[in-house]
Amino acid sequence: MDLTLTDEHRQIRRAARELAEREFAEDAFTWHEEYPAENAKVLAEHGFLGMTLPEEYGGGGMGFFDALMAMEGVGEVCPDTALLLVTSNTGNMQIVAKFAEEQYAKKYLEPVCAGENTYVAIAMSEPGAGSAVTDMTTTAEDDGDAWIVNGQKAWVSRAGKSAAFVTYVRLPDGNIGSVLVDGDNPGLEIGDPDYNMYDEPQYSIYLDDCRVDKSRSLVTGPESFKEQIRTYNVNRVMGMAGNWVIAKWLFEDALEYAQHREQGGQPIADYQAVSHRLTDMAINLETSRWLIYRALSGDELPGRALSCMTKVHAGEKLHEVVDSALQIKAANGFVGDTPESYAYRRLRGYLIAGGTPDIHRNNVAKALFKHGYPEVE
Incomplete structure (x- = not known):
């Protein structure tokens, strides 16, 4: 298995970032619970909404890894806007595209791909x-x-x-x-x-x-529940990818902050406790990223074991990243409507939404007992 990015993947990520820098940077990380309707329209105009949905419904007919690259590019600038690529490409959108009659798929998916507030x-x-x-x-x-x-x-x-x-x-x-x-x-x-x-x-x-x-x-x-959950597995992985772009944004901010914030006559980055915390944040980001990459890199949807492993590991480790960003910023991250406050509360919710880590650990165990360790093919 080769997880090296192709030139096409690099181009998607680069184009998405350039678009975000032009259109979304000014209001980055300020939307939070508000729907960024203007940004959704811009993404739709450039083909970034519904990238994985069938072309006949206004989608791009592309793969999940393509959508992941676009999300990373947008998320490096505006994580809130990047989350639109999760909601428009996975979960119920895939279920409707795969299982609904054509008339309903067209009715409900075309407005999503067009960036309408639906x-x-x-x-x-x-x-x-x-x-x-x-x-x-x-x-x-x-x-x-x-x-x-x-x-x-x-x-x-x-x-x-x-x-x-x-x-x-x-x-x-x-x-x-x-x-x-x-x-x-x-x-x-x-x-x-x-x-x-x-x-x-x-x-x-x-x-x-x-x-x-x-x-x-x-x-x-008889197989209805399994069929739908199998399709929904990718939503868990892409949801974690959405959290990854938020955690990465906070890491970059904390890294810069630590090198300029002085205490005791020196930048706090010079203190080993802070430098080790930043190191652990980078390790957690990288291990989570590659687990997400592996889950989305194949032609098939990720199976139960791999999607649940991703949900558990990324969910817990990314929450640690955000917690550390908050610790480094201290009162500057804790007081007021800060990105750290919002992200901390959001990622904590993802340890509940879509099934708790405890439930997913049970799912991984069941898959291991039945199929063994998920080897790379």
């Missing part, structure tokens, strides 16, 4: 079923040409601007599948938002005899 949200977790997704109680009863969906979903991000919801349900045969519920579907109610630690609104949605046409079925059958 989204397709995931409705998976429930008040009593977080990491243990298979404990869900939301049901879809068979009513001829439609499903009648009843239940409640919790902690749904971006529900307020979502055109549709990839909704996980328990089907009459007992299997867990999913249906695509339109945001205006009768019987669907979006609750008032609750704000998490980094001020992102998250919602409960309520489904009360919500009638969903069977043409909106995404996956059903």
Whole structure:
């Protein structure tokens, strides 16, 4: 396996960075919970939104590693804007592209690729079923040409601007599948938002005899849950890549700060405690980066073991990087609306979102027991 970047990959990263320096630098790292709508339009105009989605829906038909390169380039300047490349290329966008009927894929993906302020949200977790997704109680009863969906979903991000919801349900045969519920579907109610630690609104949605046409079925059958989670694995990896660009930005800032901030008559970088902290930050960034690269470098989607390893290692180590950046900046990073404060709270949330490290360690163990160590091929 060769992880050397190709000339094309270098060009994508360079072009993305140059665009970010021209268009996004002035407001870099100030968006946080606000949607950077203007930046989304610029990314769309230059073909960076929906890069991995099919061309017939306005996407670029490119690979995940291509999107990763673009995200790194943008993230070196404006990490908040770089996160748009995660939300427009992975997760529910891939699920809709792969499993939805063409009419719905076109309806919901074209606006995303065009940079419009819209989204397709995931409705998976429930008040009593977080990491243990298979404990869900939301049901879809068979009513001829439609499903009648009843239940409640919790902690749904971006529900307020979502055109549709990839909704996980328990089907009459007992299997867990999913249906695509339109945001205006009768019987669907979006609750008032609750704000998490980094001020992102998250919602409960309520489904009360919500009638969903069977043409909106995404996956059903005995292997339905596995099929969809396999597609979702790449979202975990790209989510960690989004966190990586944030952590890298903070590392660069802390590195410069330590060489100019003086205490005791010398730059704090001259103190071994600080220089060792910066060293550990660089090591954590590099090991996380190469695990992300490996997971996204093949032609196939990453399997359970590799995606879960990436989620665990990168999630924990990148959080350590941000914690160290905060420690180096001290009060200058702790007081006020600082990048360190925002990033610390955001990355802490990613140790919960998408499954906790504890759950993913369980998943890795199961994969190891079944398939052994994931060798490089």
